[in-house]
Amino acid sequence: xxxxxxxxxxxxxxxxxxxxxxxxxxxxxxxxxxYDQAVELIEESKVExxxxxxxxxxxxxxxxxxxQLLSFFEQILDVNEEINISLINEHTTQLKENIDYxxxxxxxxxxxxxxxxxxxxxxxxxxxxxxxxxxxxxxxxNTFKTEPNYKIKIKKLENFxxxxxxxxxxxxxxxxxxxxxxxxxxxxxxxxELNRITTELRLQLQExxxxxxxxxxxxxxxxxQVKLQSNIIEKIRQVKYLKDQFELESKSDITDxxxxxxxxVFENRPTFPVKLSLDLLQEDxxxxxxxxxxxxxxxxxxxxxxxxxxxxxxFFDDTEETNVFINLDKMKSNFSASGYHLLxxxxxxxxxxxxxxxxxxxxxxxxxxxxxxDFRFTDxxxxxxxxxxxxxxPK
Numbered sequence: 001x002x003x004x005x006x007x008x009x010x011x012x013x014x015x016x017x018x019x020x021x022x023x024x025x026x027x028x029x030x031x032x033x034x035y036d037q038a039v040e041l042i043e044e045s046k047v048e049x050x051x052x053x054x055x056x057x058x059x060x061x062x063x064x065x066x067x068q069l070l071s072f073f074e075q076i077l078d079v080n081e082e083i084n085i086s087l088i089n090e091h092t093t094q095l096k097e098n099i100d101y102x103x104x105x106x107x108x109x110x111x112x113x114x115x116x117x118x119x120x121x122x123x124x125x126x127x128x129x130x131x132x133x134x135x136x137x138x139x140x141x142n143t144f145k146t147e148p149n150y151k152i153k154i155k156k157l158e159n160f161x162x163x164x165x166x167x168x169x170x171x172x173x174x175x176x177x178x179x180x181x182x183x184x185x186x187x188x189x190x191x192x193e194l195n196r197i198t199t200e201l202r203l204q205l206q207e208x209x210x211x212x213x214x215x216x217x218x219x220x221x222x223x224x225q226v227k228l229q230s231n232i233i234e235k236i237r238q239v240k241y242l243k244d245q246f247e248l249e250s251k252s253d254i255t256d257x258x259x260x261x262x263x264x265v266f267e268n269r270p271t272f273p274v275k276l277s278l279d280l281l282q283e284d285x286x287x288x289x290x291x292x293x294x295x296x297x298x299x300x301x302x303x304x305x306x307x308x309x310x311x312x313x314x315f316f317d318d319t320e321e322t323n324v325f326i327n328l329d330k331m332k333s334n335f336s337a338s339g340y341h342l343l344x345x346x347x348x349x350x351x352x353x354x355x356x357x358x359x360x361x362x363x364x365x366x367x368x369x370x371x372x373x374d375f376r377f378t379d380x381x382x383x384x385x386x387x388x389x390x391x392x393x394p395k
Contacts, residue, residue: 032062
C-alpha cells in the first residue's frame with residue numbers, strides 16, 4: 001500500500017486528478033465508472049499514477065474512489081449517508097481517559113496538553129451528535145420517498161429508529177457526564193475557554209434532544225403510512241388476482257359492498273334556477289348585466305353555412321389559352337428596311353393576328369414612343385380614315 005510522506009504530496013496527487021475525482025464523486029452511487037471513461041477525461045499516465053498511489057481502486061475495467069477518501073469528501077461536503085454512532089462513544093471514552101490523565105498529572109505543561117485534548121473532544125461531541133441526527137433525518141426521508149420495496153422500506157425505517165434510540169442514549173450519557181461524573185475536573189480546571197465550550201456543548205445536546213423527538217414522530221408517521229399503503233396494495237393485488245381468475249364475485253362480497261355504496265361523486269349535480277325579484281330587475285345595473293349576457297349568448301350561436309352544390313364536370317376539362325403578342329422590335333427592324341413611311345408600313349404589315357384600325361394606330365404610336373431617336377420626322381401630314389398622321393421615315 002502506498003504511503004504519502006507529506007501533506008504536500010497528498011495535495012499534489014489530488015490536484016493531479018481533480019477533474020476525474022470530481023466526476024467520480026458525483027457518480028459515486030452508480031458503481032459503474034469505467035477505466036476508459038477516465039482515460040477520455042485525463043491522460044492515462046495520470047490515471048495510473050492515481051491508482052498506484054491508492055487514491056483510485058481498479059476492479060477489472062471499473063474504477064472506484066478509495067473508501068477513506070470518499071468518506072472524507074462526504075463528511076466535508078455534508079453529504080454523508082452513514083450514521084456513525086461509534087464515534088460518539090469513542091470520543092466519550094477518550095474524554096474520560098484524558099480527564100483521568102489530567103487529574104493524575106503533576107506537571108503543568110503536560111496538564112495543558114491533556115486539557116487541550118479534553119477541549120477538542122468536547123467540541124467534537126456536540127458536532128457529531130447534531131451531524132448524526134441530520135444524516136439520520138436525511139436517510140429517513142430518502143428511504144420513505146425513494147425505496148420501491150415496501151418490506152425493505154419498513155425494515156430500513158425500523159433500523160433507523162434503533163439508531164435514533166442509540167443516539168438518544170449517547171446524548172443522555174454525555175449530558176450525565178457533564179452534570180455529575182466529572183465535577184471534580186471542571187472545578188479543578190478553571191479555564192474560560194473550557195467553560196465556554198462546555199456551555200456550548202450543553203446547548204447542542206439540548207438541541208439534539210429536541211431534534212430526536214421530531215425524528216421519532218417522523219419515523220412513526222412514515223411507518224404508519226408505509227404499512228397502510230402496503231396493506232392497500234396487498235388488497236388490490238388480491239382483488240386483481242381474483243378478477244383475473246374470474247372468481248371475484250364468487251369469493252368476495254364485492255357485489256354487496258358496491259350496492260351499499262352511494263358515492264356522491266357519481267351523482268348528477270343538481271342545478272337550481274335563480275329567480276330575480278322585480279325590484280332587482282328594474283335596476284339599471286341588472287339590465288346592463290342581462291343585456292351583456294344576452295349578447296354573449298347570441299355570439300355563441302353557430303350559424304350553419306349551406307353546403308355548396310356539386311361542381312360541374314366540365315370544370316375539370318383541360319382548357320388552353322393562347323395569347324398572341326406583336327413584336328415591336330421586329331416591326332422596327334422591318335420598317336428600317338422597307339423604304340415606306342411609318343403609316344403605310346403599319347397598315348401593310350403582316351401581323352400574326354387580325355388587327356383593327358385602333359390596334360394599328362396603337363402600334364404606330366408605340367413605335368414612335370419607343371424608337372423616337374431612330375426615326376426622322378418631316379413637316380408633312382397624311383390623313384387616313386379621318387385621322388391625321390405625321391409622315392415619319394427611318395434614319
